[in-house]
Amino acid sequence: MPAAATILNVVVSGILTGIVYGLMALGLSAIFGVVRLVNFAHGELMTLAMYGAVVAFQKLALDPFLSMAGAAVLFGALGYALQRGFINRFVHRPEHAQMLLMLALAIIVGNVLLLAFGPDARNVQTSYQLDSFELGPLLLDKVRVYAAAAALVTTALLGAFFRLTLTGKAIRACADNPLGARVAGLPVAHLYAVTFGIGAATVAVAGCATVQLIEVTPGLGPAYTLLAFVIVIVGGLGSMVGALLGGLIIGLSEALAGLLISPSVKSMVSFGLLAVILLFWPRGLLGGRR
């Protein structure tokens, strides 16, 4: 059994990672909850944002935590355009056709990245990358703390948007009752596009926040898509609070499994959790047991 201080460190680091995971999954959950679209390209959007951060750092010496804001705006616009000009045409197709459509987009983005950047890993190295904050027995990586802080701020902004603004309320109305929203005269196509834009923007922020913690390769997409789905399913598809809760659960359980069993089994824990939750709480922990 590892020392108590080690366990505490791992738990806190797992929570910090979990917050960023939660933000990443939030976008997927919002898109599913409102547009009813299973975004199989979510991880590829995140990878695309990571490469954006890598390029911004290498060419413009921009810190990923600064380029984050630009990435959010760019990806928001990209997501809006993608939904408005393209995906909206397919919202009435059968579910499997939409899944295959997004899967096709995911394959294309992943392989265009591979063509453009090659298979070698890229990374961003800032001056503070290896620094950490010391709090008694706790040693916290600065990057992880900043990433979690950025994720928390973004999540809070998003929560405020959905609770306080008219557009946010209209989007929630769309999620609750798409037909009713249409009858009431809400611009559903526009609201769907805003939702996809928000989903893309949040995953871009998550990508910029994560870029210093991993080696960026073009093949990261599917793993992140799956991770986002695991989180969202654990928390409950379409539930925003659920996505955050799911992120924390997965972040923590991965960190603990890595410490107590072996680092290589950590994703096995999340997929095992996915199978169990799917089978016994198919609507997720916050979706209620049927």
Place this chain on the structure above:
Amino acid sequence: MIDSGTAPDLAAGTTAPALADPGRRRRQVMMGIAVVAALGLPLLGTSYLVSAATLALYLAYVGQAWNVMMGFAGQLSLGHSLYVGLGAYVAAGIFVHTGVGPWASVWLAVGVCAAVGAFIGLLAFRLRIAGVQLSLLTIAFAELARIGFDHIDALGGPGGLFLPVTNRGHVDLLGFRGPPALYYYGMLVLAAGALGLCALLLRSRAGYYWRAIREDEAAAEAVGINTFRWKMFAVVLSSAMTAVAGTFFAFYNNSLFPEQIFGFERSVEILVGPVVGGLGTLFGPIVGAVTLVVLGDGTTELLNKAGIDVPGVRQGIHGLLLLLVTIYMPNGIWPPLARALGFEPKRI
């Protein structure tokens, strides 16, 4: 859909069937040409052509197996690499450790995959999991296997399992060892067998029940179809068929890595063919597989010949094909192609 060729056939009675259905003769001739070309290909083709054709047949076969579950019964599996990998590892593990060849071990591979398919189906269908949740469950099990096999040292772990390769020029039918043409004909027999089996199934009670479930499960249940039983049949048959492809793959490729064989990319590769060719059709998986290999691997080969070696082209083309077909030809390329060639469009 009704074949326009059958109407005059009925009107003309039995006096001149050949004249009454002019399309029939053409279909027979085309099928004949296809059979002769398939049988003769290794005699005329270069080694590259034979390996590309073997790949096309492999994709056609696994596509046919996947199509039983999704195309016929409407259950979208995104984790079929699980059965390819299990089938491959069972046969290869037995061969490496005991020297027993594929003719014996393939049955065990089929049994293991059928059991795993039955287990997943039992859990999913008993608990009424469908749609996205079912697709994610299939991915979860494939991923669990991928990570799990990384930790089985007796099967090589992440470093891979390698099958000893003997003299490639010598044909050893019992050990399924020999030149590339042997594997080509082996895969041809499998693909033809799967086509025949699916043709029979579509005309049987199972085929009609599956399509009823695919179109409207609640309605199928309401008319008294035991949807659980028939969905189980689809997933067990599909996984058992895929196991044979896995065993073939092990002896053809001679090296297995959990990272590759259970990978999500593999599952995607399996489904692109039948979707591009035409979901739920008999010839869709074949047409799709040939299209993928001609455009994907053909382009890669041309680029390589021109001295350009870029990764990602092959799968990028797969993605593009999947995108274009999903947008513009939701039924796949076989139905319109069949009409153009004078075949009956078999979108049932």
